[in-house]
Amino acid sequence: MGWVVRYALRMMMPSGGSLPGVVDTHMVTFLRQLRREAPFTVRLGLILGSWFFVFGPILTIFVPLPAFLLSKRLREKHAQRATVHRFYLFRQAVLLVKMFAGLCWGRDPNVRAGFEMAPLDPDPGTWREGS
Amino acid sequence: MSHTAWQPKGSHFELEADYVVVGSGAGGASAAVTLARGGETVAIVEAGPWRAPKDYPSSMYGTMRDMMDDWSTLITRGRALWPVVQGRLVGGTTVINSAIVVRTPGDVFDLWQDEHGFGGDAMAQKVWACQDRIEKELHVTPVPLEYEGRSNRLAREGAEKIGLHDHHMTRNVKDCVGQGQCLQGCRLHRKQSTNLNYVPEVLERAGHVLSNAPVERVVFEGKRALGVSGTFRHPQTHKKGAAYFVRGRKGVVIAASATHSPALLHRSGVQSPALGEYFRAHPGSGVFGCYDDPVHPNAGVTQGWSSLAMRQDRGLKLETLHLPLELTAGRLSGGGAQLMQRLEEYAHLTMWIVAVRATSVGSVKNGWGSKPVVRYTMNQHDMERMRYGMHQVARMHFAAGAKAVIPGVLGLPYKLGPDEIDQILAVSLDPRDWTSILSHLFGGCVAGVDPKTSVCDGRGQVHGYEGLTIADASGLPTTLGVNPQHTVMGMGMLRAEELLDR
Numbered sequence: 001m002g003w004v005v006r007y008a009l010r011m012m013m014p015s016g017g018s019l020p021g022v023v024d025t026h027m028v029t030f031l032r033q034l035r036r037e038a039p040f041t042v043r044l045g046l047i048l049g050s051w052f053f054v055f056g057p058i059l060t061i062f063v064p065l066p067a068f069l070l071s072k073r074l075r076e077k078h079a080q081r082a083t084v085h086r087f088y089l090f091r092q093a094v095l096l097v098k099m100f101a102g103l104c105w106g107r108d109p110n111v112r113a114g115f116e117m118a119p120l121d122p123d124p125g126t127w128r129e130g131s
Numbered sequence: 132m133s134h135t136a137w138q139p140k141g142s143h144f145e146l147e148a149d150y151v152v153v154g155s156g157a158g159g160a161s162a163a164v165t166l167a168r169g170g171e172t173v174a175i176v177e178a179g180p181w182r183a184p185k186d187y188p189s190s191m192y193g194t195m196r197d198m199m200d201d202w203s204t205l206i207t208r209g210r211a212l213w214p215v216v217q218g219r220l221v222g223g224t225t226v227i228n229s230a231i232v233v234r235t236p237g238d239v240f241d242l243w244q245d246e247h248g249f250g251g252d253a254m255a256q257k258v259w260a261c262q263d264r265i266e267k268e269l270h271v272t273p274v275p276l277e278y279e280g281r282s283n284r285l286a287r288e289g290a291e292k293i294g295l296h297d298h299h300m301t302r303n304v305k306d307c308v309g310q311g312q313c314l315q316g317c318r319l320h321r322k323q324s325t326n327l328n329y330v331p332e333v334l335e336r337a338g339h340v341l342s343n344a345p346v347e348r349v350v351f352e353g354k355r356a357l358g359v360s361g362t363f364r365h366p367q368t369h370k371k372g373a374a375y376f377v378r379g380r381k382g383v384v385i386a387a388s389a390t391h392s393p394a395l396l397h398r399s400g401v402q403s404p405a406l407g408e409y410f411r412a413h414p415g416s417g418v419f420g421c422y423d424d425p426v427h428p429n430a431g432v433t434q435g436w437s438s439l440a441m442r443q444d445r446g447l448k449l450e451t452l453h454l455p456l457e458l459t460a461g462r463l464s465g466g467g468a469q470l471m472q473r474l475e476e477y478a479h480l481t482m483w484i485v486a487v488r489a490t491s492v493g494s495v496k497n498g499w500g501s502k503p504v505v506r507y508t509m510n511q512h513d514m515e516r517m518r519y520g521m522h523q524v525a526r527m528h529f530a531a532g533a534k535a536v537i538p539g540v541l542g543l544p545y546k547l548g549p550d551e552i553d554q555i556l557a558v559s560l561d562p563r564d565w566t567s568i569l570s571h572l573f574g575g576c577v578a579g580v581d582p583k584t585s586v587c588d589g590r591g592q593v594h595g596y597e598g599l600t601i602a603d604a605s606g607l608p609t610t611l612g613v614n615p616q617h618t619v620m621g622m623g624m625l626r627a628e629e630l631l632d633r
Contacts, residue, residue: 013460017471030192039369042202079467084541088563091541092212095461098470102460107190115456115478117429121318123193127180127366128221128342130136 005031008050011067011079012101022101025108034100049096053082056094060085134181134334137343138363138373146339148174150630151359151379152386153346153395156223157616158603158623159386160325160333161265165627166384167336174377175333176359178345178387179220180366181326187226187316191457194315198227201502205390207569209493209508211562213414215569217388221342222326224388225616228570229313229434229452230302230322232271233613234262235621236442247608248580249589254625261624262617269303269323278309280431282481285422286451287436289531293523295449297438311453313433344375347501349383349399349599356383356599382598382630385576385605386623390495390503392605393575396586396593397497403586403594405577410493411610413571414509415486417452417462418521419537420528421546425478428453442612446488447520449527454482462566464539473545480537483527485520486571488612489513495575507569514560517567525552539566571615576605591626602626 006027015021035043057063057070060081067075082094105111109119138144149171152163163173179198188197195202200219206212218224235258243250265271274283276299290297303323310319320327334340347361358379363372385392393407420426437450454462456477463473493507509517525536525547535546538555541564547554558564578601579585582594591606593599602623604615611618 012466013471014468017468018475019471021471037196037367039202039204041204045204076467076469080465080469083464083466083470088211094466098466099458099461103190103192103195103457106455106457106460107192112456116427117456120189123188123190123197124186125188125193125197125367126186127182128134128136128186130138130342131134 002047004054005047005050007068008053008097009101009104011053011075012097013105019114020108020111022105025105025111027104030104045096046100049093052090052093053097056082056090059087059090134340134342136181137365138375140372142373144373144375146174146341146375147378147380148172148339149379149381150174150384151176151377152384153359154223154386154388154391154603155221155325155330155340156218156386156388156603157225157325157619159223159384160329161620161623162384162386162602162627163333163338164329165624166630167333167338169627169631171381171631173333173338174341174379175330175338176341176344176346176361176377177221179218179342181221181340181342182316184316184318184320187318189315189318191315191455194227198316205503205505207493207505207507209506211508211565213562213567213569215390215505215572217390220326221330221340222324225324226316226326227314228616230304230324231434231437231614232266232301232303232617234259235611235618236613239609239611242609247578247585249578257625258618258621261621265617265620265624269328270305271301271303272305273299273301274432274435275307278307278432279435280309280311280453281426282428282453283431283435283451285426285481285531286483286527289527290438290449292530293526295438295527296440297436300435300437307432309431311429311431311433314455341375341377345501346387346395347398349395349401350376351399354595355597359383379598382600384600384602384626386603388603389572389575389605390505392601392603393495394497394501394503396576398501401593401596403582405584405586407495407575409574409577409608410495410505410507411491411573412489412507412569413448413486413610414489414513414517414567414569415484416517416521416565416567417454417482417484417539418524418528419480419482419539420531420533421476421535421537422479422481422533426481427478428481429455439613441520441523442488445516445519446612447516447523448486448488448612449520449524450484450486452482452484462539463537464545483524485517485524487513487517487520488610509562511560514562517565518555518558518560522552522555525555540564573604573607573610573615576601577608578606579608590629600626600630
């Protein structure tokens with residue numbers, strides 16, 4: 001997945017607070033896995049959602065700049081407003097970014113340890129062969 | 132006979148049995164095992180792979196990849212885009228649901244009799260007899276109190292305080308230890324999904340299972356169903372493999388789900404004005420409660436408490452649901468540092484949901500790439516009931532000791548205190564402002580006596596065709612107001628018994 005997707009996930013679940021951000025997890029590995037395994041529609045949805053999110057500050061805070069050129073304060077304001085925006089399709093596109101950020105973040109052992117949750121076992125991805 | 136999984140391109144696979152059953156979930160597996168017990172040879176054809184508990188994923192990412200229908204990308208087309216959740220593997224949705232078992236209420240059979248010309252007390256007795264058997268065979272027991280977890284306990288206390296009758300759920304789970312992993316499939320073998328019992332029994336009784344074998348069409352000779360054809364799909368790469376044809380000497384039983392069964396019949400050229408119509412659901416939405424002490428929402432039974440107190444007059448069902456950490460991030464509103472701050476209190480949050488016995492009606496058609504297209508919009512009346520149900524859930528949370536609730540509806544503050552919950556009763560009824568899912572699905576190939584308004588008759592036989600039976604939730608003409616698995620299984624068994632009696 002491209003730089004815009006990585007930036008979007010990072011902006012959605014940033015580091016800096018008491019919890020690790022998505023960038024502190026195995027985000028790059030996750031995105032590689034997603035690119036390899038997910039069907040085209042899923043990948044397309046995430047890419048479109050990321051582009052909307054990164055290039056959407058004009059719709060949320062009325063600043064005609066992409067998110068990566070904004071100050072931290074404005075970027076935060078944009079991230080907050082994007083998820084509750086009145087324009088439904090924009091909001092849903094951004095929700096996809098949040099969903100995938102959550103899938104990546106929530107399976108990380110360090111994140112889970114912070115909530116006193118056991119690490120997840122690997123997903124074997126195996127199936128029963130014919131007999 | 133045996134199990135045939137993915138077959139590479141370059142060969143052609145053919146098989147013959149007395150009956151072909153399309154789908155191996157609640158309806159398909161129970162119909163197939165009944166036919167096999169009656170001495171018929173059965174071939175089950177399942178679109179997804181066969182995964183044993185050791186193959187189950189642990190994460191929600193893995194669950195979407197390995198168990199959900201097309202990564203759970205099926206969404207309603209209508210005013211709002213709501214996800215339609217279904218399993219796609221041997222065992223179908225029985226592998227990934229919370230195994231809740233509720234007998235079909237008697238009023239449902241009366242309703243079918245009054246409005247669709249079949250059902251009534253005679254059918255009720257037969258379905259309940261099947262459900263007696265299912266309950267014994269699948270170890271249906273109440274949720275064990277020692278493993279229910281704090282969320283389910285709080286729900287019970289909260290409901291009691293606001294005067295709601297409730298019950299411990301009964302589930303087809305043997306010796307549950309409250310791992311909270313129902314949605315990912317129970318890796319401890321405790322949940323008695325059909326891939327662990329009925330499907331293997333079909334194999335033992337000289338049956339055959341084709342997995343990774345989505346059916347492309349039902350093959351007819353004139354108006355008689357001869358069998359099904361399709362192409363194997365690799366479970367990992369999704370590449371097409373060998374073509375196959377499975378002949379059913381005595382008939383074809385369709386149990387591919389309320390979305391896939393009508394789409395399959397559309398693709399196969401079945402002519403019926405009612406095909407794909409009368410699609411219904413129990414849409415659901417959740418409210419988080421925020422508690423001072425940790426709830427640890429993933430410790431204990433995934434869904435262990437419910438109330439049917441408002442089923443009759445309001446058409447509502449209230450229940451608990453443990454939402455995995457990975458999905459909670461997507462469910463809480465907000466983004467950026469604000470979202471991270473909200474996630475800090477995850478251990479103190481727990482979600483309870485309201486499911487609506489909706490009167491809204493949608494449709495299902497076959498779409499591009501054999502994907503079903505579901506058109507569905509909740510009407511104003513149903514939205515009002517969902518809003519009322521959400522208010523009741525919020526009341527329950529406060530009665531159980533919550534300091535705030537998080538309704539997650541656009542237009543409401545992120546959190547509401549005990550004095551603010553009446554704001555819920557004034558919130559927008561636009562479905563686009565709500566976060567909901569469709570998990571209990573009905574119709575699309577509904578049963579009834581009139582061929583103009585139904586696809587099959589009261590015995591599941593498709594009007595105007597021979598040897599074609601509907602045995603899943605797509606044949607149910609109404610919603611139930613309770614979890615549908617048990618009804619679908621009971622009806623699947625009954626359909627098969629009727630075939631054996633012919």
